[in-house]
Every structure is written in C-alpha cells, then in structure tokens.
Amino acid sequence: MGYMLYDQVRIEFPDRELAHLQVVILSKLRRHESFAMSWREPAATGGGRSTIWLDSAHALYFRFDGSRWPELSHEWVERLRVSASSPTGLLVTDEDGDLVSGTSVLLRGASGR
Numbered sequence: 001m002g003y004m005l006y007d008q009v010r011i012e013f014p015d016r017e018l019a020h021l022q023v024v025i026l027s028k029l030r031r032h033e034s035f036a037m038s039w040r041e042p043a044a045t046g047g048g049r050s051t052i053w054l055d056s057a058h059a060l061y062f063r064f065d066g067s068r069w070p071e072l073s074h075e076w077v078e079r080l081r082v083s084a085s086s087p088t089g090l091l092v093t094d095e096d097g098d099l100v101s102g103t104s105v106l107l108r109g110a111s112g113r
Helices: 015-030 074-084
Strands: 002-006 009-013 035-040 049-054 060-063 103-106
Touching (some): 009 049, 015 049, 015 060
16 A cells, blocks of 8 residues: 655555556646545545645655556556546546545644644
8 A cells, every 4th residue: 555645645545546646646747737636535434535636836745565666557547637637636546447445644733624
C-alpha cells in the first residue's frame, strides 16, 4: 500500500492504482491544470467519500510500498485522464472501472472543517 501526500492530507492507495494516478495527476499538473479528485473511504474508517482540489501550487509526494514500477494499462490511464477532465473531476477507479477505496488522514495542524 503506497500513499500520496498533498497539502495536509495523506491518502493511501494500493501501489498499482497509485502508479496510474501518478501518471494522470502529474500530466495534468505539468500543464498547470487544476482539478478535483474523489475516492471512496473504507468502511473501517467510517465510509463515505473524500474529495481534494489538486493544483500545481502545492507540493505533491508519492511513496510506493514496492520498489518495482507496476505495468501500466494505457486504457486505464486514458479512462482516468478523461475522468480528470470531466466536470466531476478524477474519480479513482480500478482497472475494471470500479471505485477504489483510499484511506485519507489529515496531518497534524490540518483542520477537517
């Protein structure tokens, strides 16, 4: 399980999903395109969903549990890219198009309100 740090939020995703997200997110931010990203929260942490606004003005960090780069699916990357450019923003889905759970944690000093 890897994670991304963005502003005051740490979001954990499986490494393979995170690798695909990294490609799409960095591609959009490289072009200075801001967008929303939403994911499902696991029932074990209260359920629901979370959304963040991604902008190139904030630092972004990806950390993978494994040392190998997973094989990327170009079709999956394209689906995520199209989603990121939609009015709803990037909906985190797996290769089959099902919503992926990501566990988010507000870091010390961040307010959840």
